[in-house]
Amino acid sequence: MNYRCAHRWAFSSWGGVLERQTADLAAPVGHEVTVRVTHCGMCHSDLHVQAGGFDMGGGKLSSLERAGARLPLTLGHEIGGEVAEIGPEVQGFSVGDKVVVYPWIGCGACPVCERGDDHLCPRASNTLGIQKPGGYADVVHVPHARYLVPIGTLDPARAATFACAGITAFGAIRKLAPLADDDVIAIIGCGGVGMTAVALASATTKARVVAIDPDPAKREAALRFGAAQAFDPGAPEAPKVIHKASAFNIAAVVDFVGSETSSALAVNLVRRTGQIVIVGLFGGEFRMPLPMFALRSLQISGSYVSGLNDLRELVALAQRVALPEIPLDLRPMAQVNEALLDLAQGRVVGRVVLQA
Ligand SMILES: [Zn+2]
Ligand SMILES: [Zn+2]
Structure with a gap:
C-alpha cells in the first residue's frame, strides 16, 4: 500500500x-x-x-x-x-x-x-x-x-x-454525583451514545437506570443493556407514568438528544437537588423559569466528549x-x-x- x-x-x-x-x-x-x-x-x-x-x-x-x-x-x-x-x-x-x-x-x-x-x-x-x-x-x-x-x-x-x-457516555456518567441504589438515572435518547450510557451506567453505578426513547426497538435494546424500565416519551401522560414508576426519585437525567422537548422533559423529571447533564447536540434553546434553580436546587451542566x-x-x-x-x-x-x-x-x- x-x-x-x-x-x-x-x-x-x-x-x-x-x-x-x-x-x-x-x-x-x-x-x-x-x-x-x-x-x-x-x-x-x-x-x-x-x-x-x-x-x-x-x-x-x-x-x-x-x-x-x-x-x-x-x-x-x-x-x-x-x-x-x-x-x-x-x-x-x-x-x-x-x-x-x-x-x-x-x-x-x-x-x-x-x-x-x-x-x-x-x-x-x-x-x-x-x-x-x-x-x-x-x-x-x-x-x-x-x-x-x-x-x-x-x-x-x-x-x-x-x-x-x-x-461521551463515559464522561457524562462520570459527571454524576455518587448515587444510592434507590436513586434513579433517566437516560433520554438511546441512539449509539445513549445506549452506551445505559450500558455503562448499569455496569458502573448502583442506581436504577430508566431509558426513554420513542423507538420501540431502541427501548427493547436498552432493557437488554441493563435498563430496569424503558418508556416512550410520546405516550399519553408519559412524564406522569415515568415519575410514578421511578417513585419520584430521579436523581439524574442525562439528555443525549439535547432538543427543546428533551431538555423540557429532563427538567420535568428530575427530583429536587437532582442533576441534569445535557450531552446531545440536536439544537434549540433551553428554557426554565429562573426561580426553579433555587426552589428545586437543581444542578444543570453540559458534557462534551x-x-x-x-x-x-x-x-x-x-x-x-x-x-x-x-x-x-x-x-x-x-x-x-x-x-x-x-x-x-x-x-x-x-x-x-x-x-x-
Ligand atoms: Zn461523535
Ligand atoms: Zn491546547
Whole structure:
C-alpha cells in the first residue's frame, strides 16, 4: 500500500454528498504517525458537520467554518486501525499495532492539552473529522503518537466507537454525583451514545437506570443493556407514568438528544437537588423559569466528549470487565452516504461502523 496517497470520502460543499477523493499524504516526521484505518464509527454529529453547523436556536446556525473547518472535508472521528508508519521520534509504538485514535485534538501545547483535556483546549481545535481529515479514509495522519491508545485484543470495531460514543457516555456518567441504589438515572435518547450510557451506567453505578426513547426497538435494546424500565416519551401522560414508576426519585437525567422537548422533559423529571447533564447536540434553546434553580436546587451542566485519559481508562475498563455491548451495524466504507441517510432518518439501532 502506498501511504503517500490517501483515498478519502469527503464532501466539497456544505450539505453535499461524500465523494471518494485522493489526497497527498506526507511521510510522518517527529512524533507523527500514519494510521491505516480498519474501522470508523459513524456519529450523529457527522450530520451536523456535513450540514456546516449546529442549530443554536432562534433560527441561528453555528458556523463550522468559523471554527476552522475547511472544504473538502473528510468526516469520521471514531477511528480504529493499525499503525502504518511512524515518525523517527515516536516511542512505544510499532508498525502493525492495533489502536484507537483520540480525535479531539487541541493545540497540543497549552496547560489544558498537557493535562489531557485537549477537547477543552481554548486555543485551537484540530479535531480529526472536523478541522483535520478524519477516518472515512484508508489512512489518517495523527499529529502525535500520544493520541493513540493501544487496544490489545479488544474488537477493533467496538474500540473505534470508544473515541466518541464511548467517552461521551463515559464522561457524562462520570459527571454524576455518587448515587444510592434507590436513586434513579433517566437516560433520554438511546441512539449509539445513549445506549452506551445505559450500558455503562448499569455496569458502573448502583442506581436504577430508566431509558426513554420513542423507538420501540431502541427501548427493547436498552432493557437488554441493563435498563430496569424503558418508556416512550410520546405516550399519553408519559412524564406522569415515568415519575410514578421511578417513585419520584430521579436523581439524574442525562439528555443525549439535547432538543427543546428533551431538555423540557429532563427538567420535568428530575427530583429536587437532582442533576441534569445535557450531552446531545440536536439544537434549540433551553428554557426554565429562573426561580426553579433555587426552589428545586437543581444542578444543570453540559458534557462534551471527554479527555484523552478517559479514552485510556475506558479501554482499560473494557479489557478488565465485560461491558454490556451495544449493537454494531457494520457496513462497507463505500456505503457511507446511504449510512448517513439512514442515521439522519433514525433507521439505525446502536452504532454504524464503516469497514475499510
Ligand atoms: Zn461523535
Ligand atoms: Zn491546547
